Amino acid sequence: MQSRNSRPGSSICSILAALALFSCQAPELPQSTSDQQTAHWDEDWSDFTLGPNDLVHLVVIGQPEISSPTGGLRIAPDGTLGVPMAGAVKITGMLPQEAAKTIEAALGKSLRNPSVSLSVISYVSRQYFLFGAIDEPGPKSFDRPTTALEAASQGGRILPGARRSQSVVIRRHDQEEIEVIPFNMDTPGADGMVQIRAGDMVFIPRTGANRFQEEATPFLQGIGLTLSQIASLALAYDRLYNED
Numbered sequence: 001m002q003s004r005n006s007r008p009g010s011s012i013c014s015i016l017a018a019l020a021l022f023s024c025q026a027p028e029l030p031q032s033t034s035d036q037q038t039a040h041w042d043e044d045w046s047d048f049t050l051g052p053n054d055l056v057h058l059v060v061i062g063q064p065e066i067s068s069p070t071g072g073l074r075i076a077p078d079g080t081l082g083v084p085m086a087g088a089v090k091i092t093g094m095l096p097q098e099a100a101k102t103i104e105a106a107l108g109k110s111l112r113n114p115s116v117s118l119s120v121i122s123y124v125s126r127q128y129f130l131f132g133a134i135d136e137p138g139p140k141s142f143d144r145p146t147t148a149l150e151a152a153s154q155g156g157r158i159l160p161g162a163r164r165s166q167s168v169v170i171r172r173h174d175q176e177e178i179e180v181i182p183f184n185m186d187t188p189g190a191d192g193m194v195q196i197r198a199g200d201m202v203f204i205p206r207t208g209a210n211r212f213q214e215e216a217t218p219f220l221q222g223i224g225l226t227l228s229q230i231a232s233l234a235l236a237y238d239r240l241y242n243e244d
Contacts, residue, residue, distance in 0.1 A: 036173050039181045039194045043145040047197060049093050051125025052077045056096070060107065061115040072121045085110045096120055126198045130155045133162035133206035142196070148183045149192035151202045158185075161207045169194065170201040 058068040079092030086106035091099035107114040131137040134155030164185035
């Protein structure tokens with residue numbers, strides 16, 4: 001584990017300087033700066049819980065008037081699903097089969113032994129963020145277990161100057177703790193099969209400090225990182241790539 005003595009920057013200039021320094025170097029592959037090690041390589045559907053704006057298909061056996069239309073129903077921003085005869089039922093954070101049981105219980109107050117099935121049409125709430133040396137950066141939705149290599153491939157063309165062998169998954173655990181999971185796009189191996197999570201950032205670095213300096217901070221602020229979190233990320237990169 002690398003040293004975790006902090007050297008916090010005093011301004012946005014120091015943040016950008018640290019990011020630019022990272023971009024200029026040709027570093028070794030990084031190690032995590034967090035004590036937590038959450039990377040795993042096995043497909044796992046247990047993390048695919050429902051969230052706001054997900055589109056679902058609801059079927060109540062023998063009750064077509066309660067079932068959703070063919071196009072499905074959208075989970076509301078507050079995490080509820082509007083179900084006739086049951087009202088707004090809170091289902092976010094649940095697996096689809098758990099949500100079906102919850103809706104059954106709500107309908108059970110008005111119907112005798114209702115039977116409900118719920119399937120997901122689109123996991124809009126499940127996004128990761130892809131940025132760096134790719135043609136199509138930005139948030140990407142995913143509806144199945146997805147590897148880092150698969151996630152990176154959703155950015156379109158890899159741009160000239162990309163350091164494909166030093167790609168990383170960045171995973172935030174809190175305001176300060178950042179887990180960095182490296183993978184190699186040049187010679188795909190087991191590291192590229194690491195499973196991403198909702199909220200992960202998949203970063204393909206490029207050579208060229210000015211280009212990275214211009215792109216990184218607006219992107220990170222655009223997805224909701226505070227200056228404190230950006231400073232933490234910059235400091236993490238500085239430690240990872242520039243300390244002995």
